[in-house]
Amino acid sequence: MDPMLIGVIAGLLGLSFGVFGVLAFRISEQQRRIVDVEFDEPALPPGAAEVLAVVGKAFVVVDAIDGVVRASPAAYAYGLVRGHTVVHRELLDMTANVRRDGVILEKQLELQRGPVGQGVIIVQVRAAMLGEEYILLLADDRTEITRTEEIRNDFVANVSHELKTPVGAISLLAEALESSADDEEAVRRFAARMHKESARLAALVQDIIELSRLQAANVAQEGHPVDINDVISEAVDRSQLPAESKNIQIVIGGRVDAKVYGDQDLLVTALRNLIDNAIRYSPENTRVGIGVRAKEGLIAISVTDQGEGLSAEDQERVFERFYRVDTARSRHTGGTGLGLSIVKHVISNHGGEVTLWSQPGQGSTFTLRLPEMEGQAPNAKEPKDAAGAHERGVTA
Structure with missing residues (x-):
């Protein structure tokens, strides 16, 4: 064979092996990179995960581009994180400042609780570097x-x-x-x-x-069985003097055999405040009615007056401390603005609620609802509305 032809063939073979070698090397590098990317997951500094697990506060760990690496369930519950994103701009501003200055920041922030509605959450937030590439946000609900x-x-x-x-x-x-x-x-x-x-x-x-x-007061620990009929009798007795001064008749309708668990003195105070309030804002020569009934595990006590009634706006605020519907009139009648807030506080401490029905020109009915003591078999008598009003505030 011609020596020149042999040389050409050998050169072509060598070139082919060279090209295949380069291609194989590049494919190997690409595969290695793919493997590196697949297994190069974010890794927190040693021991950080264990500490965060017992820290007792909501936490968020973000990377260099503010992507969420780790977040506690509380952080999601507070609405600080959604998916893998920090929700609030105020938190991102803190991470940016920490990343730039390398300092620890602490702020109290008022943040929106969720994507809709007016709910807010007030959190004490502390931001600090965690290792060389992560930032930790600790949030405490305040x-x-x-x-x-x-x-x-x-x-x-x-x-x-x-x-x-x-x-x-x-x-x-x-x-x-x-x-x-x-x-x-x-x-x-x-x-x-x-x-x-x-x-x-x-x-x-x-x-x-x-x-x-x-x-x-600790009603749960210091309470005892209370007969609501005794509470009503005592509250009415204490309110007789101001009622007589305005010739207002206090009429009681109904009686219950079931008892509630609580503090009798506090319950008398709450009911007396309602009765005094009804007397204070009722015209002379009228009636204040007190109705009581037991139904579906609740004892309801209603106090109905024949006063001027309340607007919808006043009804929303009437249980606030020191709120007065008519300041000038309240000063004239001696109202302190604390009576109804005391009522609400007492009834809440007894596991109950106080509600209000009222319309301008038709008077008002305040209703206390208290849970019966467990283990009773109440045999309540149906009351009549003592003030001659509708069922508006008497039903449980």
């Missing part, structure tokens, strides 16, 4: 604590304001008395005003003491 603090601060501010008014009035009236010592008619007039303001001050202080006692 919604209830914050709400309680706001209520307490508002209560203190309102009490200060409410106490200032009668105290200031008594001080001014005392000065007027001193300068009018020779005018008997003026002395009597100012003395009557002082008596009225001092009574109002005493009522406010008593209600504040009552609220403090309510917050310290």
